[in-house]
Amino acid sequence: MANTSSARKRVRAAERKHDRNRSVRSAVRTAVAKARRAVGGEEAPELGRLATSALDKAAEHGVLHPRNVARRKSRLMRALAAATAVQTAGGARRGAAQGTRSKSTASQRKTAAGKAKPVTKTVRTAQRSRRSAGSEAERD
Numbered sequence: 289m290a291n292t293s294s295a296r297k298r299v300r301a302a303e304r305k306h307d308r309n310r311s312v313r314s315a316v317r318t319a320v321a322k323a324r325r326a327v328g329g330e331e332a333p334e335l336g337r338l339a340t341s342a343l344d345k346a347a348e349h350g351v352l353h354p355r356n357v358a359r360r361k362s363r364l365m366r367a368l369a370a371a372t373a374v375q376t377a378g379g380a381r382r383g384a385a386q387g388t389r390s391k392s393t394a395s396q397r398k399t400a401a402g403k404a405k406p407v408t409k410t411v412r413t414a415q416r417s418r419r420s421a422g423s424e425a426e427r428d
């Protein structure tokens with residue numbers, strides 16, 4: 289238990305913020321879930337806009353981290369765009385896969401020099417660590 293009066297006040301403030309943040313996070317989750325369920329439906333763009341707005345407000349007030357919000361919005365918009373592409377393409381498979389790559393088939397990109405470059409930073413880091421581990425083994 290807090291001993292000083294200022295520490296007690298911080299505990300009370302933290303409880304108030306916890307309750308408020310919890311309700312905001314719940315509302316954000318609900319909005320995103322509704323938008324995801326509506327993907328492909330008529331009301332999908334409107335629900336996507338509402339979910340994006342709720343996410344932005346949560347980030348603005350410090351309830352969610354801005355990068356977390358950016359990631360969630362990106363995934364939601366990508367799902368909405370893929371569904372829209374499928375509808376406009378008449379259900380063609382190519383439209384559904386647009387914007388999403390399989391890591392096994394597209395883990396490399398061609399650069400201007402013609403060399404293959406890993407798509408993600410994680411892949412590049414893993415390759416770099418393997419190379420350095422190999423060079424250390426050669427030195428021993």
